[in-house]
Amino acid sequence: MIHFLQTLIDALSLGSxxxxxxxxxxxxFGIMRLINFAHGDFVALSAYALILPSTxxxxxxxxxSLSWPLLIAAILTFGVVVALLSNFAVxxxxxxxxxxxxxxxxxxxxxxxxxxxxxxYGARPKALGLWSSLTQxxxxxxxxxxxxxxxxxxxxxGLLLGLLLFMRKTPFGIQxxxxxxxxxMARFLGVRADFVIALSFAISGLLAGVxxxxxxxxxxxxxPTMASDIVIFAFIATVVGGMGSLPGAVLGxxxxxxxSSLLQAYLPDGIRAFxxxxxxxxxxxxxLVRPSGIIRLKQFEERx
Amino acid sequence: xxxMTIRVVLVVGLYVFIGNSGILSxxxxxFMSIGAYAFVWISxxxxxxxxxxxLPGLPIVLQETALPSPAGIAAAAALAGGxxxxxxxILMRLSGTAASIATFSLLAGQYALFxxxxxxxxxxxxxxxxxxxxxxxxxxxxxxxxxxxxxxxxQSRYGLMLRAARDEQTASKASGVNVWLVRTIAFGLSxxxxxxxxxxQAGFLGIVTVDAFYLDVTFLTLAMLxxxxxxxxxxxxxxxIALTAVTEMLRRFEVGIHLGDALLALPRGFQEVGLGIVMxxxxxxxxxxxxxxxxxxxxxxxxxx
Numbered sequence: 205m206i207h208f209l210q211t212l213i214d215a216l217s218l219g220s221x222x223x224x225x226x227x228x229x230x231x232x233f234g235i236m237r238l239i240n241f242a243h244g245d246f247v248a249l250s251a252y253a254l255i256l257p258s259t260x261x262x263x264x265x266x267x268x269s270l271s272w273p274l275l276i277a278a279i280l281t282f283g284v285v286v287a288l289l290s291n292f293a294v295x296x297x298x299x300x301x302x303x304x305x306x307x308x309x310x311x312x313x314x315x316x317x318x319x320x321x322x323x324x325y326g327a328r329p330k331a332l333g334l335w336s337s338l339t340q341x342x343x344x345x346x347x348x349x350x351x352x353x354x355x356x357x358x359x360x361x362g363l364l365l366g367l368l369l370f371m372r373k374t375p376f377g378i379q380x381x382x383x384x385x386x387x388x389m390a391r392f393l394g395v396r397a398d399f400v401i402a403l404s405f406a407i408s409g410l411l412a413g414v415x416x417x418x419x420x421x422x423x424x425x426x427x428p429t430m431a432s433d434i435v436i437f438a439f440i441a442t443v444v445g446g447m448g449s450l451p452g453a454v455l456g457x458x459x460x461x462x463x464s465s466l467l468q469a470y471l472p473d474g475i476r477a478f479x480x481x482x483x484x485x486x487x488x489x490x491x492l493v494r495p496s497g498i499i500r501l502k503q504f505e506e507r508x
Numbered sequence: 509x510x511x512m513t514i515r516v517v518l519v520v521g522l523y524v525f526i527g528n529s530g531i532l533s534x535x536x537x538x539f540m541s542i543g544a545y546a547f548v549w550i551s552x553x554x555x556x557x558x559x560x561x562x563l564p565g566l567p568i569v570l571q572e573t574a575l576p577s578p579a580g581i582a583a584a585a586a587l588a589g590g591x592x593x594x595x596x597x598i599l600m601r602l603s604g605t606a607a608s609i610a611t612f613s614l615l616a617g618q619y620a621l622f623x624x625x626x627x628x629x630x631x632x633x634x635x636x637x638x639x640x641x642x643x644x645x646x647x648x649x650x651x652x653x654x655x656x657x658x659x660x661x662x663q664s665r666y667g668l669m670l671r672a673a674r675d676e677q678t679a680s681k682a683s684g685v686n687v688w689l690v691r692t693i694a695f696g697l698s699x700x701x702x703x704x705x706x707x708x709q710a711g712f713l714g715i716v717t718v719d720a721f722y723l724d725v726t727f728l729t730l731a732m733l734x735x736x737x738x739x740x741x742x743x744x745x746x747x748x749i750a751l752t753a754v755t756e757m758l759r760r761f762e763v764g765i766h767l768g769d770a771l772l773a774l775p776r777g778f779q780e781v782g783l784g785i786v787m788x789x790x791x792x793x794x795x796x797x798x799x800x801x802x803x804x805x806x807x808x809x810x811x812x813x
Contacts, residue, residue, distance in 0.1 A: 239608075239609075263800065283622055294788055294792075298791065298792060301791070301795055302795070303605065304530075304532050304608075305734075305791055305795050307532060307608070308532070308730065308731075308734050308787070308791060309787075309788055309791045309792075310783045311727060311730070311789045312727075312731065312785075312787040312791070313784065313788060315727050315780065315783075315784040316780075316781050316784035316788070317778035319781045319784065322780075323781065432723070433701055436612070436613075436616050439609060439612065439613075440609070440613055443605075443609045443610075443782055445607060447605060447606075464660065476626075477624035478620070478621065478624055480616070480617065480620035481617050481618060481620050481621045481624075483617075484613045484614070484616055484617030484620070485617065487610075487613050488598070488599070488613060488614070488617075491606055491609075491610050491811045492598065492601055492602070495601075495602050495603075495606050496606065
């Protein structure tokens with residue numbers, strides 16, 4: 205029972221991380237049909253902003269040396285700025301492009317960012333101890349839980365609630381939902397396209413900043429490709445949950461996280477190394493049963 | 509030059525599926541990987557004791573044989589093509605974005621599998637001493653072969669039906685095109701060509717690692733196809749030539765050029781960055797690629813569109 209509960213918390217915290225990343229991807233897909241392969245590189249870049257640019261093996265803290273409220277604010281702002289910059293430099297010029305071309309461009313942008321990181325910071329992974337007090341394990345009624353997992357779950361829940369309120373209650377959020385529903389109609393009704401798209405890039409960048417912080421504290425390592433695993437799973441999560449649906453992205457993230465934690469815990473030793481293979485098989489199987497994901501949106505069905 | 513012929517084979521392989529079907533696939537490098545390892549399994553290691561040492565998980569028969577390279581290439585084609593046919597028959601029930609993402613998860617899954625299947629693939633360690641058979645003549649021959657196969661497929665009724673389904677899926681269905689079937693055929697054929705490309709890569713470098721067949725190659729080959737223009741076979745070939753020229757030029761600049769006494773050099777890593785930027789610019793200013801869906805024509809000889 206204890207073992208099961210512990211696995212459950214593992215699953216929830218991993219799922220939260222995937223859900224946050226999936227949300228950042230799903231938001232942009234919902235509004236401008238962009239499958240943003242560069243999202244992982246937004247995450248990596250935000251994480252690298254913690255240290256001084258150099259190719260030395262030892263990392264020197266830069267933003268990372270600020271006190272924690274400032275640090276959080278700085279990294280989140282950084283994520284937002286990166287996302288907005290890529291919107292203005294690249295995606296804004298591709299407003300009328302097909303989803304395929306958008307996908308290719310984001311892939312290219314990610315490749316550029318990743319190689320810029322390698323050029324500036326060096327390709328080797330760097331150790332970075334940030335907030336190591338968070339990794340201590342606390343005892344809750346026989347359960348031994350790393351504090352960080354609880355923080356991850358808490359932060360995710362808080363952000364989801366905040367985003368939900370933002371989308372439902374504020375005029376900006378309502379405009380965003382209208383644009384996601386029917387972009388052309390929303391423009392006719394006076395929603396400013398540039399503004400809504402920039403806003404969704406900003407939120408996506410903010411979420412990337414949050415993921416980068418949680419992930420760096422958890423692993424204590426910086427690497428140019430550090431976020432590629434999370435993002436691969438997050439993509440899969442958005443598809444599993446239903447492309448373009450925000451609750452779907454969250455649900456998909458939790459599901460994929462739960463699937464990999466449970467497989468990790470209960471697969472026999474010999475084949476545990478193949479955990480990811482099973483996760484991907486599961487995804488393909490699920491797509492075959494429900495090609496449009498768990499939550500199916502009518503505006504994404506092909507019309508003739 | 510030899511490297512370019514490998515790329516032609518790979519990009520033409522991609523074209524057979526992506527160009528004709530209009531579905532972006534991120535997973536075709538998986539078949540390249542399968543081809544390369546098939547080549548190793550059949551032809552690797554002239555030293556008899558090496559294979560059992562590296563790959564104890566292989567069937568005994570394979571451990572004891574080392575057939576000549578042509579057999580290895582044939583095996584690569586057969587295994588990659590066969591697995592592409594099977595996987596394609598499953599994935600092609602999806603369409604559009606869902607299919608693209610499914611191919612992405614195919615790539616990630618295959619990578620995870622080969623990385624951990626230590627007994628058969630050597631896991632993360634690289635397999636050296638693979639027989640080197642490539643030179644520019646053989647490479648050119650194989651590249652011409654790949655282009656010919658792609659051209660024949662393009663001209664065949666299967667190619668035509670596939671492009672019909674790309675341009676107007678519903679209308680083509682209504683006219684009796686079995687969309688699933690023509691897509692699966694193209695997926696299999698394109699996997700086969702990728703497999704040969706993988707064997708060529710293995711037989712060029714003489715070394716095979718799992719990491720050589722992941723996101724970097726996926727990106728480079730896709731970039732070549734799209735920059736050249738995925739709408740035509742000429743586009744695929746032009747893309748390879750154009751981007752090879754660009755990377756070659758950037759590489760020169762990275763090494764540095766002498767201007768009088770000063771050595772001008774770009775920072776390292778600029779080659780990749782420059783490649784990405786070129787690709788973004790092409791996408792912004794010429795969304796259908798350099799060839800814009802047209803074929804090169806020589807006199808009266810032209811491809812049917």
